[in-house]
């Protein structure tokens with residue numbers, strides 16, 4: 290008897306959709322009895338021996354040479370140069386770092402290689418995966434208060450009742466539409482709690498602001514008692530071009546900087562490159578760096594804010 294295939298997925302919205310889509314396609318197209326389980330970052334520690342002697346696939350997570358099926362869009366997917374050299378596109382593997390999220394490349398791959406036309410509900414899930422994973426929200430209101438089923442599910446994930454809950458929801462996504470999943474009582478309950486957390490985070494943001502001009506909001510949310518909401522700065526300061534903030538980590542502090550997705554500067558500064566100067570990194574629009582102490586974090590945050598402010602001024606001349 291052949292072993293059952295397990296699809297391991299990144300524990301977020303587009304990862305869950307990826308697992309549901311691939312499971313459904315493998316079942317219907319190849320009669321493969323696949324199940325699914327989330328994978329987390331801790332499992333990278335012994336990546337070489339991941340699921341040794343098991344049959345598995347991986348979606349929206351690091352490349353593994355023993356994966357029977359593997360699809361990802363993260364630029365950082367290869368843990369070592371050796372792993373990078375082991376990858377080449379095949380009829381079961383695909384990496385496309387230009388894709389805003391993972392599900393679209395699975396759907397396209399299924400069409401191109403396996404002749405599968407996905408049901409409409411997967412196309413819808415794929416669309417929302419792009420919106421959520423690449424933060425392509427219409428405006429800050431949609432990002433924070435959007436009521437579409439996908440956005441409710443995604444927000445509910447921030448108040449999950451347990452670590453295995455995403456597995457339950459993937460099961461619901463294999464068979465049902467986003468609307469059906471969003472209507473589940475457990476999703477509704479988690480969403481209610483997540484919405485209260487959001488409102489609290491928005492209230493708590495104002496006192497964390499250290500300084501703001503028209504262009505850059507600098508805040509210190511390093512206290513563990515403060516709830517954080519990703520776009521709080523641009524909710525309170527919609528005209529700002531950037532935010533720079535300090536948040537706590539397990540071992541110290543993290544300076545995070547981001548460009549306002551709804552008010553993009555005409556000449557912008559590459560935030561990832563700026564953060565590399567502080568031992569961190571990121572992309573053009575968002576980046577961060579760790580700091581061992583709060584004083585150090587404040588110094589870095591202030592310098593980054595000054596740099597971004599200067600960049601904006603320079604662009605006006």
Ligand SMILES: [Mn+2]
Nearest residue numbers: 299301304349
């Ligand atoms: Mn993901």
